[in-house]
Amino acid sequence: xxxxxxxxxxxxxxxxxxxxxxxxxxxxxxxxxxxxxxxxxxxxxxxxxxxxxxxxxxxxxxxxxxxxxxxxxxxxxxxxxxxxxxxxxxxxxxxxxxxxxxxxxxxxxxxxxxxxxxxxxxxxxxxxxxxxxxxxxxxxxxxxxxxxxxxxxxxxxxxxxxxxxxxxxxxxxxxxxxxxxxxxxxxxxxxxxxxxxxxxxxxxxxxxxxxxxxxxxxxxxxxxxxxxxxxxxxxxxxxxxxxxxxxxxxxxxxxxxxxxxxxxxxxxxxxxxxxxxxxxxxxxxxxxxxxxxxxxxxxxxxxxxxxxxxxxxxxxxxxxxxxxxxxxxxxxxxxxxxxxxxxxxxxxxxxxxxxxxxxxxxxxxxxxxxxxxxxxxxxxxxxxxxxxxxxxxxxxxxxxxxxxxxxxxxxxxxxxxxxxxxxxxxxxxxxxxxxxxxxxxxxxxxxxxxxxxxxxxxxxxxxxxxxxxxxxxxxxxxxxxxxxxxxxxxxxxxxxxxxxxxxxxxxxxxxxxxxxxxxxxxxxxxxxxxxxxxxxxxxxxxxxxxxxxxxxxxxxx
Numbered sequence: 001x002x003x004x005x006x007x008x009x010x011x012x013x014x015x016x017x018x019x020x021x022x023x024x025x026x027x028x029x030x031x032x033x034x035x036x037x038x039x040x041x042x043x044x045x046x047x048x049x050x051x052x053x054x055x056x057x058x059x060x061x062x063x064x065x066x067x068x069x070x071x072x073x074x075x076x077x078x079x080x081x082x083x084x085x086x087x088x089x090x091x092x093x094x095x096x097x098x099x100x101x102x103x104x105x106x107x108x109x110x111x112x113x114x115x116x117x118x119x120x121x122x123x124x125x126x127x128x129x130x131x132x133x134x135x136x137x138x139x140x141x142x143x144x145x146x147x148x149x150x151x152x153x154x155x156x157x158x159x160x161x162x163x164x165x166x167x168x169x170x171x172x173x174x175x176x177x178x179x180x181x182x183x184x185x186x187x188x189x190x191x192x193x194x195x196x197x198x199x200x201x202x203x204x205x206x207x208x209x210x211x212x213x214x215x216x217x218x219x220x221x222x223x224x225x226x227x228x229x230x231x232x233x234x235x236x237x238x239x240x241x242x243x244x245x246x247x248x249x250x251x252x253x254x255x256x257x258x259x260x261x262x263x264x265x266x267x268x269x270x271x272x273x274x275x276x277x278x279x280x281x282x283x284x285x286x287x288x289x290x291x292x293x294x295x296x297x298x299x300x301x302x303x304x305x306x307x308x309x310x311x312x313x314x315x316x317x318x319x320x321x322x323x324x325x326x327x328x329x330x331x332x333x334x335x336x337x338x339x340x341x342x343x344x345x346x347x348x349x350x351x352x353x354x355x356x357x358x359x360x361x362x363x364x365x366x367x368x369x370x371x372x373x374x375x376x377x378x379x380x381x382x383x384x385x386x387x388x389x390x391x392x393x394x395x396x397x398x399x400x401x402x403x404x405x406x407x408x409x410x411x412x413x414x415x416x417x418x419x420x421x422x423x424x425x426x427x428x429x430x431x432x433x434x435x436x437x438x439x440x441x442x443x444x445x446x447x448x449x450x451x452x453x454x455x456x457x458x459x460x461x462x463x464x465x466x467x468x469x470x471x472x473x474x475x476x477x478x479x480x481x482x483x484x485x486x487x488x489x490x491x492x493x494x495x496x497x498x499x500x501x502x503x504x505x506x507x508x509x510x511x512x513x514x515x516x517x518x519x520x521x522x523x524x525x526x527x528x529x530x531x532x533x534x535x536x537x538x539x540x541x542x543x544x545x546x547x548x549x550x551x552x553x554x555x556x557x
Contacts, residue, residue: 019078019134020084020130020133020134021084026126026130027057027083027110029120029124029127030057030112033116034054034055034112034113034116035111036108037111038106038108039108039109040103040106041104041105041106042102043102043103044101044103045063045086045101045102045109046086047069047100048068048069048098048205049096049097049204050096050097051094051095052114053091053097054113054114055086055087055111055113055114056086056101056110056111057083057084057110058080058081058082058083058085058107058109059108059109060107060108061081061104062079062080062081062103062104062107063079063080063102064076064079064101064103064104065077065086065101066099066100067098067099067147069100069102077099079104082107085134088135088139088142089135089136089292090222091135092114092117092132092135093222093295093296093299094114095223096204096205098148098173118300121296122300139171139292142173143171143365145173147175148172148173149172149173149175149203149221150175150177150188150202150204151167151174151176151202152179152189152201152202152203153178153179153199154180154199155178155358155442156442157200159200160176160200161353161357162214163200163214164176164357166217166308168357168366169263169264169271170218170223170265171288172221179196188201189201192208194208194210198210198211199211204220207220215309215327218307218308223307224306224307230256231332231333231334232255232258232331232332232334233255233257233333234256234257234258234333234334234335234336235257235258235259235333235335236258236260236337236339237260237311237323237336237338237340238259238261238338238339238340238341238474238524239259239260239265239291239295239339240266240269240270240291240339240341240525241266241269241291241534241537241541242339242523242524242537242538242544243267243340243341243523243524243541244265244291244294244297244538245537245538245540245542246259246339246541246542246544246545247298247305247541248294248297249541249542249545249546250303250337251298251303252301253545255545257303257304258303258304258305258333259298259304259305260305260306260309260310260331261305261307261308262340263307263308264308265292265305266287266291266292267291267341268341268342268344268471269291269341269534269537270287270291271287271288271362271363271364271365272286272364272388273286273287273363273364273365273389273391273392274388274391274392275534276388276416277414277535278534309325309327310326311324311325311326311477312325313477314336314338314477314478314482314517314520316517320332320333321333321334321336321520323336334519335519335520335521335548336519336521337520337521338475338478338482338523338526339523339524339526339537340473340474340526341471341524341537342472342473342474342525343471343474344362344467344470344471345467345470346467347467349437349438350437350438351438354442355443355465358370358444359440359443359445359463359465360438360444360465361464362466362467363389363466364388364392365392367463367464370464371396371397372397373396373398374397374398375397375462375463376397376399376400376401376461376462377393377400377462377464378402378435378447378460378462379393379401379466380403380435380469381403381404381467381470382406382409382413383412383413383470384413386413386466386468387402387409387413387414387418387420390402390421390427391417391420391421391424391427393464394426394427397426397464399428400424400427400428401428401430401460402421402427402428402429403434403435404432404433405431405432405433405434409421409422409429432451432453433450433451433452434449434452436448436450436457438465443463444464444465446459446461447465448460471525472487472488473488473489473490475489475490476488478490481517482515482520483515483516484528489526489527489528489530490515490526490528491515491516491528492513492514492515492522492527492528493512493513493514494510495528496510496515513540513543513547521547522544523540523541523543524537524540527540
């Protein structure tokens with residue numbers, strides 16, 4: 001997770017990449033869905049923390065986007081004039097807005113409710129592309145800039161690290177004020193009368209949460225969606241590429257569809273800095289961008305996604321499938337697609353937990369505020385994720401040490417990616433190298449590495465250690481309910497025993513992605529024999545719903 005900038009926000013930023021000017025024709029198109037109205041100087045169109053607010057396109061006048069409007073750290077981020085529009089990703093997801101919009105120069109605007117904006121997204125592809133792309137760019141700009149949620153706590157606290165990790169994984173704009181070194185943190189604790197033993201605290205608008213759980217924080221930030229007590233047609237467990245695809249296709253087939261995810265939308269793929277071999281995107285795209293667009297597409301068709309919701313048990317009950325949740329709740333479904341994917345492996349080195357989020361990261365996008373262009377960083381791993389991370393980091397740091405246990409990258413990394421890595425002047429490949437110690441006090445200052453051939457050790461002065469050493473299936477909660485292979489992956493279709501489990505048809509008679517429990521399918525990285533690629537995960541997610549097509553009438557009855 002990124003270690004955000006401490007203290008107040010930076011000076012006024014330029015945002016050329018996140019500015020889009022609509023044509024007169026596009027403004028007229030928006031007018032067909034919304035309504036025009038006059039705005040007056042100093043009028044507040046929406047205020048930071050608002051959940052219900054409109055989308056605005058400016059016909060005349062000027063509107064400023066302001067951080068902490070009326071507060072002690074008030075700051076104008078940017079001003080928009082005619083042809084520009086206001087808002088960012090939260091407007092489409094129903095989450096509270098982070099900034100205020102204040103009219104600087106009287107004029108006229110086109111206003112659309114969230115429902116009307118969703119109609120534009122559904123019916124106007126060209127406008128939809130411009131708006132969505134700009135919203136995603138604006139969200140990316142807010143990350144790590146000191147805007148949004150404020151977390152106050154000690155960098156040595158496991159709960160502080162937990163909350164920081166949750167915010168980073170879910171791409172929630174936030175800042176961190178460390179009570180160990182930041183006077184502002186102490187002032188905030190005194191202001192809200194919070195004793196040190198009740199930290200960390202999360203400040204969201206006017207609300208102060210004292211050491212909240214991830215679920216409590218998600219509810220306040222609008223990430224968690226209210227779950228249903230009704231029987232759903234299709235429950236998707238996991239919201240990575242496979243789960244998102246199943247959600248989209250389930251909803252388009254007319255099934256009431258609910259997806260639950262225990263960590264963050266996008267899963268492991270959502271942490272990828274660049275996916276370059278996904279069909280239809282020759283320039284590549286980030287995992288976060290793919291996840292955000294897929295989640296919006298799912299919601300467009302009325303599929304619901306709830307985070308963080310952890311499944312802990314699966315069982316059958318009178319012809320229905322039941323998932324028990326970590327919080328004690330249950331979800332009943334007629335069919336289930338399990339797409340829980342895989343979780344990253346952690347290094348076995350002393351004091352690892354002390355540095356996670358403060359020098360040790362599992363995403364290339366983390367640590368942006370604590371690592372400068374002159375710093376050296378290290379990447380551990382020889383797979384595609386490690387290669388993508390090394391290339392991304394090389395573009396914004398002084399040097400990248402890519403450490404692998406093998407001789408070379410030939411057996412573990414795609415050829416096109418390995419060629420880019422080996423040719424890059426700022427990436428140094430370190431074969432036969434393993435991390436043995438982490439150096440620093442509260443923040444990583446270096447790592448001690450060992451040559452696994454002769455045992456010689458040396459210290460690298462790296463400010464960031466990025467770990468990509470593979471993953472293991474997130475299926476332990478299914479060990480007693482479904483048939484798994486020796487690696488813990490879910491067996492499906494013909495891979496199941498020809499005798500089949502009690503009460504179910506034999507393997508050859510099962511649907512290709514069906515598990516040992518009838519009506520429960522598996523897709524993506526959690527499935528035994530899967531290709532471990534984003535494209536194949538998306539294919540399996542959509543295929544799972546298609547395989548259920550013949551049962552749709554039964555599912556709805």
